[in-house]
Each structure stands twice: as structure tokens, then as C-alpha cells.
Amino acid sequence: MKIQPVKGTRDFYPPQMAVRNFIVDGWKASSIRNGFVEYDGPIFEHLQMYQVKSGDEIVEQLFNFTDRGGRHLAIRPEITPTLARMVNKQINALPRPIKWFSVPRLCRAERPQKGRLREFFQWNIDIIGVEDVLADAEVVYCSLDYLRSVGLTSGDVVAKISSRRLLAALLKNIGIAEDKLESLYPILDKKTRIPVEAFVEMLGKEIDSTDTVQTVLKLMDVHLVDEIPDIVKLNEEAKVSLDELIQVFAYLRTMGVEDWCRFDMSIVRGLAYYTGMVFEIHDKAGDLRAVCGGGRYDNLLSDFGGPKVTATGMGMGDAVLEILLREKGLLRDDSLDIQKLDYFVACLDADLLDKAVNITAQLREKGHASNFSYKTGALKKQMKVADSMNAAKCIILGAEFKDSKQLVVKDMQTGEQELLDAESLFKS
């Protein structure tokens, strides 16, 4: 009976595992370089946790089950609720600011398509407890710092940045009621993904005045902060949030990544919980889904029963990133080493196999990654194996050892070889 892998999952054979490690190791290195510390939580949580901020529709989109005690549980589709739960629990003991990162494995019961799977990895960074938009800038910077570190340039990707706070102030200013905002965000978020007519039609269902719809339309196309006052008069709240956003860009300039960043009112994010800066990083060609997205969320911790503490963060999935890196030629299957050995011990005579195993064991004890050959004889074959295992050095046990306890140590890179006794080998 043949059993197939589950829909939307991936098997990580060694070559794919090398790719995954390349991505995850890069994420972790960037996190550490930017001063974040790692955390993780359980892969399943109470289903209720995901209903708090997303409602009952979310149940359709995640994997949930009931345990033998009748508890309704769900495999985590995101890690932010877990983060909120964990931080809340120790909020008074944790030194501020909290700069945490994680690379959780997540599952969502969606239909797979390009850049979207049912099981994936997502890099998350969050800064909790810092009001200053400097923290928002740092989150954007850290995301870009990673993308830069793997070889992408400001010609490849762009960080589109906006502000929910500013957007809310402007919308209220043109006469849109506060309680309309929440249902409006998911529509505004679609702006760049759907035809203008469809967008206008959707807006029309939420907004009565066609003039207001047109104003919103103009507003969404704004890419320069100076243009905003031409469209909408700024009230006090709008002025403050605009200054805040300008300050984000000022910090990003200080950090040296202004070329990568652009103001874009059409970045809204569908989620209700964003309260301040929001951003997404896209490939410049715009062919792919967002590489990452995030922003400031001031109410999440309190939504999970904690105190009101401000936070800002982002998430980056591995699926879109991998597609982008391949498109840009920054990730090729043959460019990653699946295995690396310090030593491969070849053995020419069955009498010496015991010694070969012993030498390998001692090399391993010294911390050197080492393999011996299960087959003795034909050296050519063993050299091929040493090569395929990417061994830095090959030790050959043959006549020299029988005659004078000497090992042939061959440098696989240069091809040079020297004679050594076992003791001096272990010293190195």
C-alpha cells in the first residue's frame, strides 16, 4: 500500500534540508546580529486563542482537533498569540525592551498555491514595550538586513511602508465613521490585487458618498507624504501620525536603508489589530506575494488578558522567499553542501579495517567530522566516496601503515599528501 504525503506538505530530503537550513540559519544569524533572542512555544494551543482576534471564520482555516479530555485544540497557524500569552505570563519579570525572535513551523488548512503551503516556516521578530517609532524602524531594518545578507539589493525588493494610525485619522477626516474602519481595512488591503472597478464597487458598499470613494481612491495612490494635504485636510491626529511616519523614514535613513524603503498608502494589512506603522516587503517586479509583512500592534497583549503594552513586529515565510531567491539566482540546488567532513578514512586492506575504525573514532572524539569506508580495497572507489562526502582530507591506511605505522594524509583540495603517524594526526 502506497501512502502519499499529505496535501500541501513537503518532504525534506537532504538537498531540500540544506536549502531549509540555509534560510533558517540566515534568519537566526540576522536576528542575533540585530540583538534579538530566541523563544519558542508549543506547536498546538487552545483553539480559542486563535478566535480571540480573528473570529470563528478562522476555524475553517486551521487544523483543529479535540483531545481525549475534550479540549478543543489547534495546530498553530501563527505564533503571535503564543508570544502574547508567554509575554503576558511574565510581563513583570521580563527586562524591557523585549526583543524576541522565533522560527516556528506553522500549519494552515488552506488550498496550496504558488508561495503558499499548508505547512511552512515563518521567521518572526517582535519588539515589545517600546513606544518610539525607532522600534518600528528597527523591525523594518532587521528584515532588510537579512534580505541584504543573502544577496538581494534595493533593486530586487522594496519595503512599502504606511501607517494605520495615519490612515484612520485621514478616513475619519473625510467623514468615515470609526466603526466602519474595521470592515474597510480588508477591502483597502486588496487595492493592488484587484481591478479598480471591483475595488470601487466594494468601497461603494461600505461608503455612501461617491465623492468620498473617489477621495479614498486618490488617497490610496499616494506615494509622497507631501501630497496628502492636497487630498485631505490634516487634523491634529493626522498631523501627529504623519510626523511619526516621517520619523520612521528618518530613522531608516540613519540606518542606511532609505533606498529600500518607500511610502505607500495602499499598504493596509487585512488584520484589524494593527494600530501604527504597517509595512510589507515585495519583489520589485510585483510578481510574488509579499515576502514579509508586519507593523505595530498596541492592543494584542491586552486582548490576551495582559496589560496594555505596545509592540511591533513582522513575519517572513519561507515559501515566497525561496521562490524569490531562486528567481534572483541567489539559491541554486548545487550551491549548498549537503555534507561536510573533516576526514574520510580509506582502508586498502581488510586487515586494517579495525585500525581505520579506531582512528575514525579518535578523530570524532577530538571533534572532527569523520567517516570510514565500509568497504576495503579499491582505493579509487573510496576516493570517490570521500569526494562525494565533501571531505577536506582523506586518510589512507595501506602498506605504509603495515611497514612503519605511517598514515597517508591527502588534502582533497590541493591534492597534496603527507606521511604522518597517528599521534601527530590527533594533535592537529
Add this chain to the structure above:
RNA sequence: GUGGAUGUAGCUCAGUUGGUUAGAGCACUAGAUUGUGGAUCUAGGGGUCGGGGGUUCGAAUCCCCUCAUCCACCCCA
């Protein structure tokens, strides 16, 4: 949940208007070469042609159903 495309060896794919024992390249194993790696050549193993049913003397090929994959929509934390 809706629509489109595609399923042949581990991978990438040939396979003529339906016709005998289903092929190639790469990969794998062994040998050419019993002490020297990335090359070349030779040989070998590996397939109920996604699964089931139907049409036919005969199906990888035609029809139906089903499953899976990919792509788009819905949704996107």
C-alpha cells in the same frame, strides 16, 4: 469551496492515426583500472504508464469516475 492545466523509472521527459516484451538523459550499483577523487566507456537494477471502471481482438494512448500535483479565484494571520 470554484475554475483551468497536468499525472509514464528516484528526477527531467520521449512514446507516431490505439498494435507485440514501454524508452532516453541524469541519478544509483558494478566493472573497465586490485594504491589515488570530480572525466569517459560498458553493463546492471529500478515502472501494475496515479488509482478504479468502461469501449476494443488489443489501451500509456479513447471515454467516465476518483485521487494527487501545479496555476488562478476565495482567503491570506
